[in-house]
Amino acid sequence: MSVILTAVATLGAIGAGSAGILYLVSQKFKVEEDPRIQEVQDTLPAANCGGCGFPGCAAFAAACVNADSLEGLNCPVGGEVTMDRVAAILGQTATKAAKKIAVVRCSGTCEERPRLNQYDGVSNCSIAAALYGGDTGCSFGCLGLGDCEESCTFDAIHINPLTLLPEVVEDKCTACGACVRACPKDIIELRKQGPKSRRIYVSCVNKDKGAVAKKACNVACIGCSKCQQACPFEAITIENNLAYIDDDKCRLCRKCVVVCPTHSILELHFPPRKETPPAAKEEEAIANA
């Protein structure tokens, strides 16, 4: 009997002693953490996508708490709602950042851009791009092997098996930028989502001369500069035979879309056009602006 008692007593004493040491050590080496960091982190979406520029939500929360103002800090996934909550916790005001979305700047579907050879290698855009220009005449366009789809943690971009081009699911895209980094051809860009998701962009990245680009793909930008001339707001620049619309300057008048001879400028989510004579249209655009 005494053996059992001795054992219990000894172990009990060791346990109590160890607990005491642990308590003292934990008090001595305690790390003071701002409780607000945890609070901010709890309001974040916990997607850990890195779209904010920080390695995960915890790092972003710490950055928000430690920063003097929330300027330049934005959670692309949570958007305005989340940032307002974060601002409320920290007693600051959130800066309004325009919601962005990924756009695929290539419209070279199988019909528009005939396949000239067959790629038989690994189904990976980066590997294919290192080997050659691609299976069409356009060496700038989408390879369609789905690096963007694989990189997306939100299930928001998919290769359409009919067109072999990626399509963005607008409700799911958080503009984290993973696909932008994954694309070896720099085709995907984050652009302002625009009011009612209305946006206009040049859906082509081909820098070849017009004739070469057009031969490779029916819907290539040929750098003719008609859109540049039509734009009343100087939002369009042409560099290396390729037009680019600055989404800060663009007022969504849609004039460039009409003049583009190759239909390489796309408009999204606009109401159907009224059949108005061109002169009236022009007045309307200026009035709208």
Next chain:
Amino acid sequence: MLKSFRIGGIHPKENKLSAGMAIQSIALPAQVVIPLSQHIGAPCQPIVKKGDKVKVGTLIGKSVGFVSAQIHSSVSGTVLKIDKAMDASGYKRDAVFINVEEDIWEEQIDRSEALVTECNLSAKEILEKIAAAGIVGMGGATFPTHVKLTPPPGMKAEVLIINGVECEPYLTSDHQLMMEKSDEILVGITLVMKALNVQRAIVGIENNKKDAVALFTKKVKAYPGIEVQPLKVQYPQGGEKQLIDALTGRQVPSGALPISVGAVVQNVGTLFAIYEAVQKNKPLIERVVTVTGKEVQRPCNLRARIGTPLTTLIDAAGGIPESTGKVISGGPMMGKALASIDIPVAKGTSGILIVPTLEAKRKAMKDCIRCGKCVQVCPMGLNPTLLMNLTEYEVWDRAEKNAITDCIECGSCSYTCPADRPLLDYIRLGKGKVNGIIRARKN
């Protein structure tokens, strides 16, 4: 027992269909397209414009930067335009288009066949002539030769190694050149020995070319300091580091250049070009190209001017067979499948291999069975399956630690994998990424 490198290696079917076929010169094409980037390093700046008349050997592309090589016109005629053209890289790059008119050569080029053994030039003058002739490594890597022959400060070459291995299956251009131009190659060796100030040169030839071994063994007796060494038939015996190991027993350390063990390696094709440049004032304007394939009517070795369309060469070999599934520039192991055959012959085009559809198709990738065959055959002692996984999951720091940048891209791992995993494709991608990271860190 024949010498060989100490680790790894494979022995694919040799298929040297065009062996023994005499080198034929093909007729001049109507137009040549000469790419301005035919070497590793900075592309050349064009110094001709539309409408200019050029002769054979006229300089048309001036090299910019140290690692670069001059480009000369391979034909006489009128410059049609300077425009983008597809090359073997699969991308459109700047090139000079020349319409061929007659065949007028620059006056200083000696076109006679007579062998010139005498050379009174100094080492520096020889190097200058090599640089002026735009010579690059003809084995396929196309590294500018004058750069390779200029050891970095503080390093000295002790031995010159001549690569007559041609370990790639199918290719025979080097073999045939050795048979037909042995004297010129040997004079070329003496020139390079003089330029490097080395007293010893070893010619390594794989033992499946017994006639070349015999011919060189007989002829080197007249050239002091040159030895011939037959080598075991094993791929990649022609890899620079493998060849040094096989011939001298020295191992080039990880990440270092061959000069760090006192060796400089030159291909036999390069040596022939050096001979022509130094003794005949002839820039690099033509090369020997093997056109081969199992279904090709007449596999052959052709001497073609740089810029000749590949289609002209293929036609000379009997045209494209109906069963063609893939056309490869280079050999089957390290060559590159072409997106189009409307491209010109460049300085690095050692062969054109036409593969029938049945053999061209890649097999579907299966799961790794952990057999370790890729580790066994890797001649650099790497772990290919690990490197592939590290690349797939983008673990660049570990890839760097596991020496991904030492990969010589020989393809032995992919060749041997029983699960048909595209090991090299991934490793090549990872190697590029890691090299980029290392460069960024240095800057």
